[in-house]
Amino acid sequence: MTTVIDGKAVAADVREQLANSVDTLRDADVTPTLATVLMSDDPASETYVSMKQRDCEEVGIEARDVRISADAPADELFETIEDLNADTDVDGILVQMPVPDHVDKQAVLRSIDPEKDVDGFHPENVGRLVAGDARYKPCTPHGIQKLFESIDLDPEGKDVVVVGRSDIVGKPMANLLIQKAEGGNATVTVCHSRTRDLAEKTRQADVVVAAAGVPELVDGSMLSEGAVVVDVGVNRVDADTEKGYELVGDVDYDSAAEKASAITPVPGGVGPMTRAMLLYNTVKAASRQEDVPVELP
Known part of the structure; x- marks a missing residue:
């Protein structure tokens, strides 16, 4: 039975815990x-x-x-x-x-x-992330780590393929997963537009993070049985709907769900987590700058 990872529910839990952190700050x-x-x-x-x-x-x-x-x-x-x-x-x-x-x-x-760089994209913050001393983790990769936690997935020792090498998702995701730290210790392969035989790489993976910006690039034939699939893509494609389009991910959901042990939907998977982790970074920034300790989720 494939687990559908509910990003909306996980994000709601993060927001609820952050509200308590905000109360602590306001008390100060x-x-x-x-x-x-x-x-x-x-x-x-x-x-x-x-x-x-x-x-x-x-x-x-x-x-x-x-x-x-x-x-x-x-x-x-x-x-x-x-x-x-x-x-x-x-x-x-x-x-x-x-x-x-x-x-x-x-x-x-x-x-x-x-x-104040709560996106985590300033070169200094990127450097700190790579060095294993992140000030603020970029929101989407950090949100994906939280999704892993929600299904009790420890990346340690896992083979992970990240499809995409953007500064926003692909690169920081790979960096977080290879860190010698909780939520890391994975063996990571980063694939991109110049990768030869993408399917050969993804079939060897325990976890696939698709973040290439290409509609339905990854399908079920490219996955190993029981893989965990995280779909970061949000692509608008023509469709016979009232709006004239629909949103699809970088993964062909139906075929991938037949193989995966767990998968994120589009929409409702990674997107809500990106926004929740922006709030997380903002609360962390306020705590750091005002020297008021808070519990973070």
Whole structure:
């Protein structure tokens, strides 16, 4: 019987525990605050920001909504980030990606105070992650670790294939899984667009994390019997629906579920965990900056 890993339920549990952590901070007169910065007219980006703000309100985090015109000069964004870095009431800063083409994305990431970089993408925080001393774990890989915990999966000694090498998921996921630490100690293979015979690699894996951004790239024929499958992909494909499209993952769910011992759905799997771990990092940031210890889930 295949276990469907319910990301919504796990994320709700994380949020409930974080609400208690926020209460501890508030008892010490600390209000954790996340500033979300949106410099885009993209409806999807606006939706993501609104969802993150609602999540903040649910657990008691103050959400500061900062909007900048997509046509504004890049300097306006950098000056905004500089002001937020200096604002002692702001614990976390998230610049919603993508930014407009005339803005240097890497410069944006470098401009955020590493202590307030709750996405975990500042080069200093990336370096600390690789070194095994993470300040903030990137939200999606950390959320996947929490999903593993929810099904009592210890990666130690397991063969894991990560399909995709993005800075947001693939690379940090591999780094977390190879750490000599709880939630790590796995043997990790990272596959990507230049990998020869992807199926040969995935069939050898106890765990497959699909994060390539290619609709239904991995199917059941590419899995070993009883593998655990985590689908990070969210792809919009044409479909005969009211909206004219449907969302599918990087895994062909039906065929993969026939082989897998556990699998995440799309939607409702990894996505809710990404948002929950953003809240986690914001609470952790407030605890660090105000020197108020809290219990984190």
